[in-house]
Amino acid sequence: MTIADQVTGxxxxxxxxxxxxxxxxxxxxxxxxxxxxxxxxxxxxxxxxLALWLIFIDHLPPNLLTWFTIRNYxxxxxxxxxxxxxxxxxxxxxxxxxxxxxxxxATARILRRVWQIYVAHVFLFTIFLxxxxxxATSFENPLYTEEMGIMDFLKQPDITIVQALLLRFRPVNxxxxxxxxxxxxxxxxxxxxxxRRPDVTLALSALLYAATWEFDLYFSAYPNGFWAFNxxxxxxxxxxxxxxxxxxxxxxxxxxxxxxxMWISIAYIVAAFYxxxxxxxxxxxxxxxxxxxxxxxPIDKTDLDVLRFxxxxxxxxxxxxxxxxxxxxxxxxxxxxxxxxxxxxLEIFCLGVFLAFAGHFILxxxxxGSAMHALISxxxxxxxxxxxxxxxxxxRVADKSGTKTKAAAGNADLAGGG
Amino acid sequence: MKVRVLLSLILLxxxxxxxxxxxGDAVPAAPAACExxxxxxxxxxxxxxxxxxxxxxKPLEILVIGSRSTTIPAQEDSSYPARMQAILKDKLPPAEIxxxxxxxxxxxxxxxxxxxxxxxxxxxxxxxxxxxxxTVDAIRSIDPDDFRGxxxxxxxxxxxxxADVVLMNLQYSPRTETMISAPPYLDxxxxxxxxxxxxxxxxxxxxxxxxxxxxxxLFSPSHGPELAKKVHDCLGRALAQFVIDAxxxxxGQQQN
Numbered sequence: 001m002t003i004a005d006q007v008t009g010x011x012x013x014x015x016x017x018x019x020x021x022x023x024x025x026x027x028x029x030x031x032x033x034x035x036x037x038x039x040x041x042x043x044x045x046x047x048x049x050l051a052l053w054l055i056f057i058d059h060l061p062p063n064l065l066t067w068f069t070i071r072n073y074x075x076x077x078x079x080x081x082x083x084x085x086x087x088x089x090x091x092x093x094x095x096x097x098x099x100x101x102x103x104x105x106a107t108a109r110i111l112r113r114v115w116q117i118y119v120a121h122v123f124l125f126t127i128f129l130x131x132x133x134x135x136a137t138s139f140e141n142p143l144y145t146e147e148m149g150i151m152d153f154l155k156q157p158d159i160t161i162v163q164a165l166l167l168r169f170r171p172v173n174x175x176x177x178x179x180x181x182x183x184x185x186x187x188x189x190x191x192x193x194x195x196r197r198p199d200v201t202l203a204l205s206a207l208l209y210a211a212t213w214e215f216d217l218y219f220s221a222y223p224n225g226f227w228a229f230n231x232x233x234x235x236x237x238x239x240x241x242x243x244x245x246x247x248x249x250x251x252x253x254x255x256x257x258x259x260x261x262m263w264i265s266i267a268y269i270v271a272a273f274y275x276x277x278x279x280x281x282x283x284x285x286x287x288x289x290x291x292x293x294x295x296x297x298p299i300d301k302t303d304l305d306v307l308r309f310x311x312x313x314x315x316x317x318x319x320x321x322x323x324x325x326x327x328x329x330x331x332x333x334x335x336x337x338x339x340x341x342x343x344x345x346l347e348i349f350c351l352g353v354f355l356a357f358a359g360h361f362i363l364x365x366x367x368x369g370s371a372m373h374a375l376i377s378x379x380x381x382x383x384x385x386x387x388x389x390x391x392x393x394x395x396r397v398a399d400k401s402g403t404k405t406k407a408a409a410g411n412a413d414l415a416g417g418g
Numbered sequence: 419m420k421v422r423v424l425l426s427l428i429l430l431x432x433x434x435x436x437x438x439x440x441x442g443d444a445v446p447a448a449p450a451a452c453e454x455x456x457x458x459x460x461x462x463x464x465x466x467x468x469x470x471x472x473x474x475x476k477p478l479e480i481l482v483i484g485s486r487s488t489t490i491p492a493q494e495d496s497s498y499p500a501r502m503q504a505i506l507k508d509k510l511p512p513a514e515i516x517x518x519x520x521x522x523x524x525x526x527x528x529x530x531x532x533x534x535x536x537x538x539x540x541x542x543x544x545x546x547x548x549x550x551x552x553t554v555d556a557i558r559s560i561d562p563d564d565f566r567g568x569x570x571x572x573x574x575x576x577x578x579x580x581a582d583v584v585l586m587n588l589q590y591s592p593r594t595e596t597m598i599s600a601p602p603y604l605d606x607x608x609x610x611x612x613x614x615x616x617x618x619x620x621x622x623x624x625x626x627x628x629x630x631x632x633x634x635x636l637f638s639p640s641h642g643p644e645l646a647k648k649v650h651d652c653l654g655r656a657l658a659q660f661v662i663d664a665x666x667x668x669x670g671q672q673q674n
Contacts, residue, residue, distance in 0.1 A: 061592050062630075132597055139593060143646040146486035147594045149557045172599045216563075225559040259431060272623070293612060298605045302562070343442060346446065357596060364593050364637050
């Protein structure tokens with residue numbers, strides 16, 4: 001993930017030197033550094049791949065594999081990893097584009113990416129519609145007459161579908177992409193500001209986060225309520241990722257390397273683990289001070305609770321410390337599937353959501369049971385891996401036969417697709 | 419990574435150990451399918467008024483405020499409030515009069531339901547109110563903060579009217595899991611219960627336990643009422659047991 005001393009980089013000034021013919025003079029902020037082109041940060045791919053697998057498993061009904069997802073062991077979950085790494089890679093890819101080609105072209109490329117994500121979202125919505133329509137007509141269990149009220153929206157497809165296109169009607173499990181779209185839309189502004197004053201940008205982001213909590217700001221949704229992931233709060237993680245990518249991580253290397261940080265992180269993770277344990281083994285909650293509970297709960301996912309954010313930071317700090325960039329395991333064939341998936345995050349994310357729908361459908365219509373459940377989880381992961389492999393293969397072939405111009409820096413997927 | 423692996427292992431062990439601590443002391447005549455681990459039926463909060471009423475030998479008037487999932491269509495006698503009444507009569511001293519009435523707030527959110535409580539409590543004066551809510555709010559994805567506020571208000575209104583309160587959360591409904599997001603509502607009900615020190619009957623966890631352990635296949639698209647009847651019977655038993663425990667009606671008051 002983010003790191004620090006291991007990120008080899010050339011400063012912007014260095015880049016400018018290398019290309020003296022590079023057009024207009026720019027304001028150069030020496031604080032910003034970009035890793036050298038072509039050096040892929042495999043840890044980013046690895047953890048993004050892991051996040052994608054975990055999101056898929058968490059979207060299936062709970063089963064044995066669910067116990068391996070990190071949300072059971074602390075406050076944060078795969079969403080934090082995904083958004084942070086997305087911020088990191090997006091800043092990495094489009095930050096470079098902005099330096100080399102200017103604000104306008106980078107913005108155009110970001111908007112093209114936003115469009116891709118939007119289309120992916122609409123595609124998933126169509127699949128959701130198909131599923132819910134089917135369930136609505138086939139499900140008549142008298143135990144659940146009340147829950148069938150969820151189908152009421154089918155009575156007004158004119159409104160519902162338009163609202164879905166406006167990203168205001170978002171079924172369960174389809175919240176991440178709209179969040180991602182909004183964050184990417186803000187990216188040109190974030191990068192523009194970060195190019196000049198990275199620390200001020202991060203501070204502004206934290207301020208917006210605080211204001212969101214203080215004034216209860218939110219994005220409204222249809223038919224009522226609000227977005228399940230509030231972009232005004234989650235942007236903090238995204239901007240923090242961008243900040244790390246643009247040199248912040250390197251400047252934090254001192255802090256990250258300190259044993260104090262390590263022990264605080266460990267203590268916090270253990271404490272969070274204990275709290276999580278009380279959710280599953282309520283007998284333990286006798287040992288939880290009531291006042292602490294009242295202060296702590298609810299741990300809000302919508303607005304990215306501070307406890308979740310700090311839990312993610314602690315995990316990231318330890319990961320960076322114990323998993324060096326040159327760790328040979330990153331090249332091992334065992335981690336290859338994860339890394340492959342992480343390298344094609346948008347495609348694999350959508351596939352994961354689709355597979356979760358499909359898995360749910362099979363469980364409901366064909367047969368349940370834990371064996372079936374495990375089979376679905378495992379085959380889902382295998383399919384994700386297989387598709388990621390095919391995409392990689394196709395890209396290789398296409399790149400070979402295509403022009404070389406869009407090689408290295410040009411491709412959004414280079415750093416995992418932004 | 420190491421830490422995570424370690425934690426996974428610890429939790430896995432804990433997870434494996436948990437089911438072995440099964441309840442041996444459920445309702446004696448309960449069918450095996452109703453079995454639950456004891457932690458799902460215990461609470462730190464107490465029902466003082468219920469305890470006093472039963473100890474004084476006065477009639478126990480219980481009001482269930484619910485929604486469509488409180489009943490089974492066309493099978494009122496098999497719904498969980500009716501089953502709870504039968505079990506309570508069975509377990510409490512024979513002289514004890516138990517009467518359970520049901521107030522259905524169909525398609526009402528917690529806020530809409532809470533608005534009716536003052537009048538409702540004037541009309542009936544129950545010793546205990548079991549308020550089952552959350553489903554409609556989840557379906558309409560009401561803001562969880564607003565939901566928490568509404569539940570808080572409702573609980574306060576019921577308590578001010580002089581009743582003990584038990585909160586009951588959503589059903590576990592695996593087939594609609596991809597369409598209805600229950601967790602925010604479950605969490606907020608837990609918070610309100612904690613803040614007011616009232617018992618929370620965790621219907622969601624209980625039904626999930628039954629589904630996971632294979633006692634009931636809640637995924638089933640069954641068209642008949644049989645499954646619903648069995649589940650409601652077990653819910654009624656669990657609820658009766660829960661009320662007896664929360665009121666600390668020891669063996670002296672129970673007829674075993």
